[in-house]
Amino acid sequence: MKINVGFSVLMGFLIGIITCYFFGKKTILKKYIQLLDKANIQAKNIINNAEKEGENVKKNKVLQAKEKFLELKCKHEKEVHFKEKKIIDIENQTKEKENRLSKEIEIYFKKNNRLENKIHDYENKYKILQTKQEEFKNMHTKQVELLEKVSNYSSEEAKSELIEILKNEAKTKAQSYIQSIIEESQLTAKMEAKKIVIQTIQRIGTEQAVENAVSVFNIESDDVKGRIIGREGRNIRALEKATGVEIIVDDTPEAILLSCFNPIRREVARLSLQKLVIDGRIHPARIEEIVEKTEKQVEEEVVEIGKKNIIDLGIHGIHPELIKIIGRMKYRSSYGQNLLQHSREVAHLAGILASELGLNAKLAKRAGLLHDIGKVPENESELPHAILGMQWAEKYGENVEICNAIGSHHDEIEMKVLISPIVQVSDSISGARPGVRRNSFESYSKRLKDLENIAISFYGVNKAFAIQAGRELRVLVESDKIDDKKAFQLSYDITEKIKNEMTYPGQIKVTVIRETRAVQIAR
Known part of the structure; x- marks a missing residue:
């Protein structure tokens, strides 16, 4: 019984499933058919709408194309009209030019006819002139021959004598004319030049001292002389060897003479002697030590002197080597005149003269200070001091005007700038004043x-x-x-x-x- 009941339930379950399957399938097919119909209807509607929109777009594009065609047609017609008008204008201008040229050609031919007539007249006149010239030459030769017979002079002799007379007359007139010009220029320019130079000199108050080749070293007592000489003269020999200065110890009371043509070496010897006497220890080793220290001290003083002088004169931007050269000028002399004082005075004079003449006073002052740097070479040179100074100035970066003023202040080279004659004049003023320089x-x-x-x-x-x-x-x-x-x-x-x-x-x-x-x- 149990088996039959289970079988019945199973069969019922299977029958239910089969029934549900067939019933659901029918329902799904029905729904699918309905959806398919709706989709067809929507597709037809979309196609209809698309066809309508396509026709509208087509109509719009056709209208736009027609408008564009009309616009291009109008523009083309305008361009054609403009070009036709331009061609007509060119044709009119061409016709006017043709008419003008035809008139000018007519006038030209008329003028040519006149010119031909004139040329014919000129040719006739030229022939007449040639005949007249031949007649004149014949008459001239006859007159010359007659004059030669009367005066007993040939034409060449007369010409040479006449030329000589005219030369002498011209030379005499030229000399008198030159003299009158010189006198007139002197009357007008001499007073003004004197005024400028006198004013310039009055504004310069530099003292001048005559430099010698001998320095005097004063001592407190003659006992010091023996210590300076040393045993068998060894101290004085060591001192002379170290400084290169001749030391003269004679009967002059309380004085020792230092003789040397190099002022820097004389100064080194004087300061070394002073230190040795104060220190009291005088022997060859100490002498060499003191001289070496003194030389360094003098080198430092040279640089300080150079810096002080360029600051006093208001000059800037000078190369350190040129500053050393300026400082060494203090220990040099030219014809007994201190070279640094002379250069300072030339700088002042050049600056004042340049300002009076409306030129660059700073540039003139700089050239005046540097004009004699060639006189203080460390090694002897065969070049003139002006050329040597110019080369140094070029080497150490001075500008062209300064170099030309240095090189031309004694006329070794040509003056090319306006400050060059000012420096030359200032140098002459400084060196030519009475009592400044000393000649042998x-x-x-x-x-x-x-x-x-x-x-x-x-x-x-x-x-x-x-x-x-x-x-x-x-x-x-x-x-x-x-x-x-x-x-x-x-x-x-x-x-x-x-x-x-x-x-x-x-x-x-x-x-x-x-x-x-x-x-x-x-x-």
């Missing part, structure tokens, strides 16, 4: 003799006298050989020869004196 008697007398000999070498000079320490040369000429006009020329020629053949400070005035003496004896 031999060089002084030789310069005077050379001046007189130059004057005597000219034709017609009777005597010549150099006066005022060689700053004026008076020339006496023979009145029968040199007339008044030639006297002016003679003074000019003598001046030029002195400039070319002599070296001298300042300026030399040449005065030519001509006098006529009428002497009769009553008997």
